Amino acid sequence: MDDLSLLEHLGEQSARLCEVTRTDSASVMRLLADLLGPAGSTALSEGPSWSSGIADDHTPVEFSVAFNTYGGPSLRILGEALASPAGTTANLAAAYRFIGAQADRFGLTTSRLARVRDLFASPDPNAVFALWFSLVFPPGQQPEFKIYLNPELRGADRAPDLVAEATRRLGVDAAYRAIVERACRSGELGRGDRLSFFALDLHDGPHARIKLYLSQYDAERSDVVHAAGLVDGIDTSELAAFCAVAGGGPGPYSGRPLVSSYTLAPGVAKPIGYSLYVPVRSYVRDDDEARDRVAILLDHFGFDATQLDAVIAAVARRSLHEGPGLIAHASLRLGPPRPGVTVYLSSEAYRAGARSARPVPVS
Ligand code: TRP
Numbered sequence: 001m002d003d004l005s006l007l008e009h010l011g012e013q014s015a016r017l018c019e020v021t022r023t024d025s026a027s028v029m030r031l032l033a034d035l036l037g038p039a040g041s042t043a044l045s046e047g048p049s050w051s052s053g054i055a056d057d058h059t060p061v062e063f064s065v066a067f068n069t070y071g072g073p074s075l076r077i078l079g080e081a082l083a084s085p086a087g088t089t090a091n092l093a094a095a096y097r098f099i100g101a102q103a104d105r106f107g108l109t110t111s112r113l114a115r116v117r118d119l120f121a122s123p124d125p126n127a128v129f130a131l132w133f134s135l136v137f138p139p140g141q142q143p144e145f146k147i148y149l150n151p152e153l154r155g156a157d158r159a160p161d162l163v164a165e166a167t168r169r170l171g172v173d174a175a176y177r178a179i180v181e182r183a184c185r186s187g188e189l190g191r192g193d194r195l196s197f198f199a200l201d202l203h204d205g206p207h208a209r210i211k212l213y214l215s216q217y218d219a220e221r222s223d224v225v226h227a228a229g230l231v232d233g234i235d236t237s238e239l240a241a242f243c244a245v246a247g248g249g250p251g252p253y254s255g256r257p258l259v260s261s262y263t264l265a266p267g268v269a270k271p272i273g274y275s276l277y278v279p280v281r282s283y284v285r286d287d288d289e290a291r292d293r294v295a296i297l298l299d300h301f302g303f304d305a306t307q308l309d310a311v312i313a314a315v316a317r318r319s320l321h322e323g324p325g326l327i328a329h330a331s332l333r334l335g336p337p338r339p340g341v342t343v344y345l346s347s348e349a350y351r352a353g354a355r356s357a358r359p360v361p362v363s
Pocket of ligand 1: 053056078256259277279344
């Protein structure tokens with residue numbers, strides 16, 4: 001068996017994903033190499049150099065493909081910049097170096113980040129992460145960058161105050177208060193309802209977003225329907241149907257949490273966009289079942305489900321029967337800028353037995 005490096009492994013998968021999504025793979029490879037730094041050249045057999053929270057097996061990268069209502073599917077990469085040696089604080093410094101290196105090339109805007117950066121600057125040594133990236137590759141366009149900051153970097157109990165201050169500085173605190181008062185379950189903020197990510201787009205186009213993620217543990221489907229109902233224009237029956245198909249029923253969801261994200265806009269008293277992320281892998285027997293559920297969802301929302309199999313084949317190195325985990329989440333994006341369904345795929349670089357030189361055909 002070939003012992004590929006982490007970057008080679010991710011490169012093979014992303015090259016095939018780029019074919020499906022018509023993305024320039026050279027640009028993807030260059031960004032992956034910059035992001036991973038020296039960790040990119042470590043052999044897979046050495047195991048992960050950092051216990052990244054991005055994926056269950058600590059691969060510091062997760063792929064996703066967004067099926068869009070307007071336009072073709074697009075590739076996205078969730079990733080963590082890795083320092084050598086890695087650690088939450090050292091990785092944060094590597095993340096800022098990565099931003100610095102890309103800022104000129106891609107004309108990134110960091111003014112919003114600059115206003116809150118100090119709040120998210122000193123993670124506890126045991127914090128899961130300090131800053132993650134989402135790299136979005138709209139076909140034929142320049143990549144877009146989003147960062148995720150960790151509101152729980154100094155403990156789950158301190159996250160609400162931290163987000164209150166960050167949203168105040170960015171002029172979106174009214175929408176934050178609406179989430180706390182009207183979306184969260186009563187008495188659960190900082191307990192069962194956790195503020196898991198605070199995200200900023202690093203551009204200043206008309207769709208530049210500020211997003212807040214709410215992870216609800218042991219939730220019923222009705223809890224997320226309630227949480228989504230805060231946002232105007234949400235079709236809550238579609239949302240309920242999506243949740244039931246992706247998660248296999250009404251709940252309670254006692255495995256990984258259901259996650260809601262809210263788009264916040266300055267001067268608007270409520271969030272203006274909503275997405276639901278269902279951690280499918282916690283609620284299926286294996287990836288065959290996960291694939292079938294996502295295919296039903298794509299079909300229901302008018303997307304070409306045959307593209308799903310191409311996407312899975314691009315990443316899979318094992319049979320889907322072997323167990324769950326390849327399809328990590330499925331999400332429903334409601335409202336602008338890009339409504340649609342997204343499927344999240346684990347690279348499984350470090351999953352035992354998942355490595356073979358050739359991908360296993362998916363039937
Ligand atoms: N692996 C983490 C989790 O499952 C973080 C994560 C990766 C995540 N991709 C995600 C969280 C998509 C929500 C949605 O929680």
